[in-house]
Amino acid sequence: MGSTTQPILQAQDLSIGYKLNSKRLRKVAGPLQLEMHPGQLICLLGPNGAGKSTLIRTLSGLQPMLEGRVVIAGESISRLKPAAMARKLSMVLTDNVRSGNLDVYSLVALGRYPYTGWLGTLSAADKKIIHWAIEATNTEAFIHRKMDQLSDGESQKVMLARALAQDTPLVILDEPTAHLDLPNRVQLLRLLHQLAKQTNKAILISTHELDMALQVGDQVWLLAQGGQLTTGVPEDLVLNGSFEAAFDKAGFNFDKETGTFNIHQGAGQKVNLVGHGAAAFWTRRALQREGYIVATDTAEAVCTIKITEQNNGCLWVSTQEGSYQEHPTIAALLSSLRAAADTPSIHREQTEKDKA
């Protein structure tokens, strides 16, 4: 949708990095060309140390840029005063704000800081926005608790509520899912996705949740180790191999079919798996853990495993060098494979290590 609207954030030839001292600079990435449109949820992905936080800090004006310019809602951020900037951009940072006496409501109310007078008195309109922010983030239940009585998930939602109370067209979140468990991660990302659609805000998050980012992100900014940035719709980046390039490390491969990185790398033996659905997916995972390369063709395969569905579950049928076996569970299948393999190389290495 975005490209027809005016971008809310635009970075031209932006170079990011640090000033080590008065003469030496350490450039992390750049020159970058970036654009964010209203209603977009953008996920910034990249390995540790690629410069995600630096980029976020630079875009939000917390850190000076080395070169180029960033324009937010038509104005260059280098010319914007902090107070004016705070009305265009709100943030959720990784900083800890567990001040014990600060209650959740007061914290969310602090989001109105750029709009209130010199004593910070809240008007009826301010309160209305605060209440909306609390409702939108489902934080009503713990609104009177103190900040140090919140779980990580609750705390993150409250910080998001504060950012929403700041009522800005642009919201930036630095690793909002970092300390959350799976349900909380899903909840938060779903919430952000809805907010972007319903409020027409532009939301940028940096995250390590690759599979979820692929699901919720309207756009992905992929920052590779050397500072190269690839932007695009997530599915395009998967198909054109950008993900593999960005996370290019040994012993690590990206599965285009599932959109995940595989922890286990095939040791060389190939098996042929025939089947479909959930059973096939989890069988593949188990076989990969055992060190097999799983393929759908029979060429050079040492074994063929066929999954047949029965009325009371699945049956795994393995055909290896003519011998034919049926297994009621994946565990049984794996132990039979282990027994068949003649002194697996991994085991031999292990025993040698133990002796030493």
Added chain:
Amino acid sequence: MAAKIHPVLEEALLPTTHRRRFAVYGLLLLVLLCFMLDVVLGSIHIPLKEVVAILSGHSSENAAWVYIIEKIRLPKAMTAVLVGCGLSISGLQMQTLFRNPLAGPSVLGITSGASLGVALVMLSAGSIASIYSIKELGISGSWLLILASTLGSAFIMLIIVAISAKLKDNVVMLIVGVMIGNITISVISIWQYFSAPDQIKDYLMWTFGSLGGVTENHLYVLACVVLIGLFISFSSSKLLDALLLGENYARSMGLTVGRARLLIIISTSILAGSITAFCGPIGFIGIAVPHLARSLFNISDHRALIPYCCLTGTALMLICDIIAQLPGSQTALPINVVTALVGSPVVIWIIMSRNNLRSSF
């Protein structure tokens, strides 16, 4: 939907508001009571009826009593109020600015600056002026000492402000402040090392602190300066609130951190510097009262916390002064000793029983 949530939010606020109001009235009563007690009690017994009469403007048949109440006890009690307010607010500001529960008015070295000024006057051997004024006016009642300590703290404050303008980080500022305090103290130590025992004794007497040295004339000046400091603090309560979330969040909400820090440092310096100049160093109040107030009122909003801190600080300072007089005896203990000796157990008790200090700065 929106209409449904508002009552929930307002209703749930009520219990805390009730408790807070109770605490405020309780403290107000305590302050009034302590103020009266502070004026009534002393080494010379004056009947309560007479005290009330003198305070309400009537004269008494005993002229000495009128003099004692009007010229000695009343200014002293008023000074206790000013000191209680000023030191607790400067401590509160430092704790919020540096997000450190152990910060107090002395962390920036301002109070050591005052000591430096005093040491300069008292220990500079052979200075006829200083010896004369000390002998004539008593140790802490001398304008010369007040001037010297004001200049001393102003000097350190200028250094701190100049450094603050160049620094981006509050933590670095805290370390620099503590280091400058250390430098100042070692300069005083060197001075002491080369001074005569009598002079060192005079200086030591000053470091014990005293509320009694503030005469009527001093009081007007002190009151003006402290009120200015309190006004600046109160008007920066919004900045202090934002700083509760840390510098980065404060900046993202539109706070110009450098300017806010400057304002906070200046008001803290005015408060701590002037009080130290008039009363000598008084420890403990600045660190403890903010914790007590946060604990009692369970609040973090500075617009409310500043008045509450003033109230708590005043009550504590008056109690300390009453105890320092050792009611019924002829002697008095130095105030700087009493604040720590009496106050620390109180703070330990309150904090342990409420157990909510963990991270309440």
